[in-house]
Amino acid sequence: MPAPSPAPEPASGAAVGKSRRRAGRPMARVLDQAGITTAALQLISAKGYNGLTMAALAKTLGVAPSALYNHVASKDDVLLLLEDHLAAMVDVSAFGVEPWAAAVRQWAWSYRDVFSAHTPLIPVIAVLPVANAPKTLAMYEAVTAGFREAGFPEEKIISAIVALEAFVFGAAYDVTAPEDIFDAGNLAEQVPNFTAAVDRLAAERHPRPTDVAFSLGLEALIAGFSAMTEYGLRG
């Protein structure tokens, strides 16, 4: 006799236009955390974070809003699921392969790029214990291992990662800022040095000024960390 067929895979996609489900537990499970995560990502890319409401999420999944609460404790819990999903998309592959500086560079750019489209998660991430976010933990493990292999001073590894992460999060916000954020408007005359500096940068016609600032800061951090390490880093 063949083994019993595995439990039917939970629907991870949107509801097809079926007839209305009647009350009571359905024969096939409709929701699970992976499906909720996927639907949330869809919704965000379609309508932005303002469109991410529990009601909209439920609708996408073809379910009543209250059904979500059988699988997540709160909306913040949904944000945590998103965060962990995104953490897995951050590129840590260079650690242990490329030299330390190159690996940090690749990680930080990737980290910023992933989260710049998801800045509303940052206040949640930055404060939430990592224990419930296994993919996030995996990212930290890879980065930590890379620092250690490179001979980075043990007692400074976490502090350095925290500092880099702070920079990455702040820079992620900067990506979303409007181009004219530094336009002083009618107050321009009162801040001549600032206005001049803004104009000076604008004159360079960089396609993405935010990338220039990120590169500048990141290279400074990398150089600064390297210099702090007395005998330099291996790798």
Place this chain on the structure above:
Amino acid sequence: MPAPSPAPEPASGAAVGKSRRRAGRPMARVLDQAGITTAALQLISAKGYNGLTMAALAKTLGVAPSALYNHVASKDDVLLLLEDHLAAMVDVSAFGVEPWAAAVRQWAWSYRDVFSAHTPLIPVIAVLPVANAPKTLAMYEAVTAGFREAGFPEEKIISAIVALEAFVFGAAYDVTAPEDIFDAGNLAEQVPNFTAAVDRLAAERHPRPTDVAFSLGLEALIAGFSAMTEYGLRG
């Protein structure tokens, strides 16, 4: 004949327990932006940002919620008022007095300290044009002037400030994180390098680990920026 007494100063404090105001424009103006800002700060320090609602703000000021909208366009507008108020508390006094590195150090620490108690403002600040925030502009002007006087390469000044600010904002979040944020819990065995690094840092028994990370990153940025400047900085 004496000049007519100046317009009665708008109440900037909370409402005293007076009898209920009747509908219609009162003889003495009750609200203004300064009073709203002050009341918002009070409210935040008493109840935190969760307690900062338009209704609660109105109550503090002894006013109906809708009255607020004669003075601010939205709640985000209130947050902008707060931001500008706080920007004036950031210490830029060292620019043009102390050497460049010391001035940056003092500015960045002060900036972080001021906003670490107000992280909910960060998503708003980071994205809002500076034109409506005169005190914020004044801060930028002082910082820019300091960089210029120190001989910092003109075309890099804004990028460097943006990078420092990104770091400061990210670090402000870090200040608010719980102590056990890096506790991997029951997943600890699966992330040995990370766990070891966390333990290694904990073994140092720093009173404020967040300050260690901030200092590390800030000194790296300062050193990195200095090194990038071919002939060093003046001052």
Place this chain on the structure above:
DNA sequence: ACCAATAAATGAATGCCATTCATTTATACC
């Protein structure tokens, strides 16, 4: 000195939103 426009308050309503609860139905385990 009057009158119209405007400023600044009240109070009632609106619509959205996260969350909870009672209820219903199916499944899993002892």
Place this chain on the structure above:
DNA sequence: GGTATAAATGAATGGCATTCATTTATTGGT
């Protein structure tokens, strides 16, 4: 086979920012 549990519905609930009609006082123009 029966009971606890899981997972859905649908109907509240309370909080929230914001809007609108209305009322009253002040200001600026002629």
